[in-house]
Amino acid sequence: MNFQDLIYAKRDGGVLTEAQIRWFINAFTKNEIPDEQAGSFLMAVFFQGLNKEELSVWTDAMIKSGEILDLSSVGKPTVDKHSTGGVGDKISLPLCPLVASFGAAVPQLSGRGLGTFGGTLDKMESVSGFNITLSNEKMIQQLKDVGVFITAAGAGLAPADRKMYSFRDVIGTVECISLIASSIMSKKIAEGTQSLVLDVKAGRGAFMKDFSRAKQLAETMVEIGNKAGVKTVALITQMDTPLGNAVGNALEVSESIDVLNGKGPQDVIEITLALAKEMLQLAGINKDPATGLKDGTALQVWKKMIIAQGGNPDIEIPVAKKKENVVATQSGYITDLDAYAIGLSAWRLGAGRAKKEDAVSKTAGIICLAKEGDYVEKDQPVLELHIDDASRLPLAKEALKNAFTIGAEPKEKRKIILERIS
């Protein structure tokens, strides 16, 4: 195979053959393609995209670059979720135990945060002793015993994606819907789940700022999943304003436990139940998920999962020693609370990382004491900054300069769930 033929074909808007795509993914993963050719080829893919057939083969080749988990021995319907990430998005924490509490198995392979996006694994590590690395045997056993795990994806899963993801970052082709979709879906399909619910976030606090691009990504992923035999549904949800009140690793764990206790912010509950409903439906379980939060069964599964993964659910979630408030400069209604500004500020406080290798603070973050639609008096605290490292405070506060707007009249509430794609 002459790789230049693939470059020309894609560059000039042609369609790659199945053999060409499988050859490329294989050779690329084995470092057999000169870097400059892989770079120019992926930039051509960025401009020309991949059609549905190409993308289906591309994703399949990425999946087959590594091991595929076999969950058939679990004996329960398997269903997972994936979120494209947003500010305050802790939904996996209450959601996965909730769905497992109804008899489904939830194999949640998750990642760490980067930039303003928190990572589920970082959040879970705020729980004392929680181990995010399990062997395949332990994963299957835990799905049988508890119904859910939250762990890191092993290195054996879709190694092509690992190589491609870091390569795309270097060559400036991250923002490509075809490549984003195949990256996410290859890992999710390789984890062996029978069905999958996607939470695709749209808005200034999300990777996809535009609704139309978020929708395109959702449609692309749903198509890939269903073609690969994984029943897939996506909800497009708003990410212009933070989800819930808590932004930061330990802070979000605490808020998630509130939700599992039948309390917590209304928007977190709404989105948790909407995703749970979709997951239960795909798993063939016709139950109302709300009961699992009210009667404490979801909380019981959460505790079992913590214990099974080496943690202690009775040890208090850590809290920052130092706090500082940002107050309202006038009385009125909060008409805008900017997810990006809050995410950036929490990141600067230490809740997120700039590079893969960086550590994150467990306790740093922000509590939104008031949210869009709330009435505040002048000098009333609106944001509570949780400070782990005081040297980070000045830049974190700078990010909050235009984080919220106060007006005389309340603005209409934002819709949380914008569209369902199936």
Added chain:
Amino acid sequence: MNFQDLIYAKRDGGVLTEAQIRWFINAFTKNEIPDEQAGSFLMAVFFQGLNKEELSVWTDAMIKSGEILDLSSVGKPTVDKHSTGGVGDKISLPLCPLVASFGAAVPQLSGRGLGTFGGTLDKMESVSGFNITLSNEKMIQQLKDVGVFITAAGAGLAPADRKMYSFRDVIGTVECISLIASSIMSKKIAEGTQSLVLDVKAGRGAFMKDFSRAKQLAETMVEIGNKAGVKTVALITQMDTPLGNAVGNALEVSESIDVLNGKGPQDVIEITLALAKEMLQLAGINKDPATGLKDGTALQVWKKMIIAQGGNPDIEIPVAKKKENVVATQSGYITDLDAYAIGLSAWRLGAGRAKKEDAVSKTAGIICLAKEGDYVEKDQPVLELHIDDASRLPLAKEALKNAFTIGAEPKEKRKIILERIS
């Protein structure tokens, strides 16, 4: 400077700053940019192009990556020509001595052929003893003494282009007008000429098949040249059918000598005189170039140049020992003679090379015994194949299957010079 910023800027249709472009060309030439990033960046340039200001800086940075010849001591107006290449395009051979015979200095730095395109240097090496490598001092002395040299461009001239050209070949971004224009013009401007005439060929035997793309390239190069202070004019000329009768290295030298003797095919004379007129005008010499072919002064300069560069103008140009004719299968007018088919066949006979490192045959090639518009009888020879290596004959003949068409009526003659760009 963060190179990813340049990738994003160009990828998303932005304009690069002068500092960014100069930094890139410098770092690229010094191999300081990771190959995968250079690859993706140049593919983004392929898709988005460079605007006039970007291209002007880009070309200038390529020029300044190496030495710039200083021809000021020559004491004559300097003028050069460049052709984008075509089948049977030997025009530099009669043209450069002709222009020099009127008192201009013609510093013809030329290249070797690749694919179906012959190279002026390959042709000149059919002349016994001709040396295509001169020191800068010798070049200047020869311009003073003879008025013209034909040599290879030294390694010190626009080294950025040398690196970029081979890199673009590997990554599939050769066909990019901005990059083609800056590649050609950086070398021509670095050679120190005051003025330049471009022969941009359009048609199936040319690199640019479409007239509109050829015109775009011509306009781009004229703009770059004039901006850089080199008076530049371009003629767009037809390359659907071969230029002259001879295609092949030694064969084209012989035909060129015919032209210098006041004979030779009409189309070769027409294009030689048209280009000579432009060159003389730019050099400020108000003379009719036709006289130089008639009175033998151009031939005298040719001979002096051969001698100055170590050759012997009195030794016969070599001829292949074996010849074979392709004959007309019916009587009628030749309505079509395909430059690409003839070029491909001559290449397969050994007149051209597939890879830079390959050698070429001096004597292999094709003589078109009849051309478009000529009447031929059935079984009359139309093409004469000159064979150096008989094993190459079958594939060479295969390329000629549809090389010419015979019809009952003559077709209207093609215009040779399609447009002038200044």
